[in-house]
Amino acid sequence: QSALTQPASVSGSPGQSITISCTGTSSDVGGFDYVSWYQQHPGKAPKLIIYDVSNRPSGVSNRFSGSKSGNTASLTISGLQAEDEADYYCTSYTSSDTLVFGTGTKVTVL
Amino acid sequence: QVQLQESGPGLVKPSETLSLTCTVSGGSVSSGIHYWSWIRQPPGKGLEWIGYIYYSGSTKYNPSLKSRATISEDTSKNQFSLNLSSVTAADTAVYYCARLTGYFHYDYWGQGNLVTVSS
Numbered sequence: 001q002s003a004l005t006q007p008a009s010v011s012g013s014p015g016q017s018i019t020i021s022c023t024g025t026s027s028d029v030g031g032f033d034y035v036s037w038y039q040q041h042p043g044k045a046p047k048l049i050i051y052d053v054s055n056r057p058s059g060v061s062n063r064f065s066g067s068k069s070g071n072t073a074s075l076t077i078s079g080l081q082a083e084d085e086a087d088y089y090c091t092s093y094t095s096s097d098t099l100v101f102g103t104g105t106k107v108t109v110l
Numbered sequence: 111q112v113q114l115q116e117s118g119p120g121l122v123k124p125s126e127t128l129s130l131t132c133t134v135s136g137g138s139v140s141s142g143i144h145y146w147s148w149i150r151q152p153p154g155k156g157l158e159w160i161g162y163i164y165y166s167g168s169t170k171y172n173p174s175l176k177s178r179a180t181i182s183e184d185t186s187k188n189q190f191s192l193n194l195s196s197v198t199a200a201d202t203a204v205y206y207c208a209r210l211t212g213y214f215h216y217d218y219w220g221q222g223n224l225v226t227v228s229s
Contacts, residue, residue, distance in 0.1 A: 001172065034213060034215070036214070038216070045206060045219040046216070046219060047219075048216060048217055051217075052213055052215070091157075091159070096173075097170055098159065098170050098171075098173075099162075099210070099214060101149075101156060101157040102156075103156055104157070
């Protein structure tokens with residue numbers, strides 16, 4: 001199975017909004033609403049920030065939002081803050097009853 | 111609060127088998143509600159899904175591992191384990207165990223265990 005495609009890096013200034021894309025196929029992202037997003041700071045385990053395409057777990061800032069159109073899911077971070085600087089990964093359930101991660105995106109706050 | 115903790119050797123020789131155990135507290139590996147999973151991350155690289163196990167011992171694996179991975183559970187100890195055979199330097203990574211919900215997202219993660227493959 002091939003990794004989902006994410007941009008290697010995205011940057012923005014504090015207060016701005018940025019969007020990270022996650023492109024798969026009709027056998028994963030496009031076929032199911034089981035897309036989730038994770039934030040990973042250096043040396044730490046990933047943290048769930050979005051599940052089922054657009055739902056936020058309790059305690060996650062509402063500055064994080066998710067959506068999906070066709071085979072591409074997106075994570076938007078609004079009101080960018082210094083603490084948002086991290087790596088972000090999407091993942092999706094697949095038609096083979098497996099999971100697949102995205103390639104990862106490094107977010108830099110300028 | 112659910113907690114997961116990986117344990118195992120930090121160094122494995124090439125061609126040998128990597129063995130890791132994940133101890134779960136605050137939840138049950140035999141609940142039948144969740145899946146229990148392994149994920150790895152080579153140094154400086156992205157996350158890679160290894161596989162999962164769920165109730166009755168059913169498993170699913172990443173096809174790219176070509177049948178080298180085996181995940182098992184010990185319900186009496188509330189643990190699940192990963193064996194990865196015939197390892198090479200390419201298997202050097204931080205290995206995470208995590209709980210996968212029935213809606214296929216990871217809600218709890220272990221802290222990670224760095225395993226280096228080297229002679």
